[in-house]
Amino acid sequence: MRLTQGCFSFLPDLTDAQIRAQAQYCIDNGWAVNIEFTDDPHPRNTYWEMWGLPMFDIKDAAAVMMELAECRRAYGDRYIRLSGFDSSHGWESVKLSFLVNRPSEEPGFRLVRQEAEGRNVRYTTQAYVTDRPEGKRYG
């Protein structure tokens, strides 16, 4: 199951040239560009690991692409996303976020039905990969 989230989730995966253009767009707007990675694909998992520090003092997307290449080398088997954080007063939030890397195989989610009191049923989703411990989930 192909995981989608963030901006451009309805599009095919972005090429490196497209990623670079989006990163440059963030920089030109004065947003700090962040690279984050995780191996827990659950949509409610919002806190991903950061790769290095937020890049707020760069001028060119080449720097982002360099870091991304290194992150892929180390964690190429995980999800990696790129986000642009707007620190200006009143916003102070992520303005843009999209996936830039995904594992070669994505097993998807299982639906768990919990029978509760009466005839109630509680539904929850669980990623198949999270059965295994962190760091050993993909590949």
Added chain:
Amino acid sequence: MAETIRSYGHPGITDPLSCERSGGGGPSATLSAVANQPALGLPTEFIDLARELTEAGVEEVLTELDDELIGLAPVKTRIREIAALLLVERVRRKLGLSSEPPTLHMSFTGNPGTGKTTVALRMADILHRLGFVRKGHLISVTRDDLVGQYIGHTAPKTKEILKRAMGGVLFIDEAYYLYRAENERDYGQEAIEILLQVMENQREDLVVILAGYAGPMEKFFRSNPGFRSRIAHHIDFPDYADGELLAIGELILAKQNYKLSDSGREALAHYITARKQQPHFSNARSIRNALDRARLRQANRIVRSAANLKITAKDLMTIDAPDLLASRVFGQDATANSPLSDETESTFD
């Protein structure tokens, strides 16, 4: 060779396809367009290099360079050559004559105060206008900014600087400090390795300019042959002649809305001759410092005489001979022999 020829037929310039698309008179026009072209499919019309030059705005930068920087004839010639090469490269690229991106890393050697940093700033501007760096900013660093304090500190520090410099020019002042031959555990080596790697692999992302005094730089290159081969342009900055230093002095003053009186000019010329004999002479920088001290003395003189005289705007603008002649460079033999240069002294009388 076959590969290069194939790449000549780059679409979109004046190939028959684009002719057809523009509807230039149907199939017969397309045919004649093909017939007129040489076998390689290159456009035959003349290329207007002069227009390219004005379009890029390089001429402006070069003229500015000529006007605002005095002397430095060999440096200016070299920069013109580089600019010409880049311009031709740009035109070739437009025509689809593919070639490797030129290596633009440079090394500036010369004595202190000969304008290495100033020229580096201009270089960033020229490269930006010609489209060889995308942003055209200059990040000026020294050893402290690149080399860390402890194991594992250097790599992130150097990378951080490199990231900031991407799309622009990285200017490493006194680059020979990066390598310390006497200490084999020095972290400078690590910084050098990362630098070399990025200089080689990301040539289109950033331009590195190394600067330093001629002697130590020569030693630095000898112990790091990798650096020398990755740097295409070695530019040597000559010392200034007396007349050039005088002109620089006047330019500095003019920028700050001061001017020299006739006797003041003479005094400055004397000052330059005398100062050159003393240790720690650093060309234009020494002149700037001398003029800064002359301004202090001038202010002092005006304030003292304010009680008896009416002060005009002209008085406030003029540096006179006494302001310069009061310098310790003149006269006192005791100070002339002292190892302390007048720059290191904070007193000025």
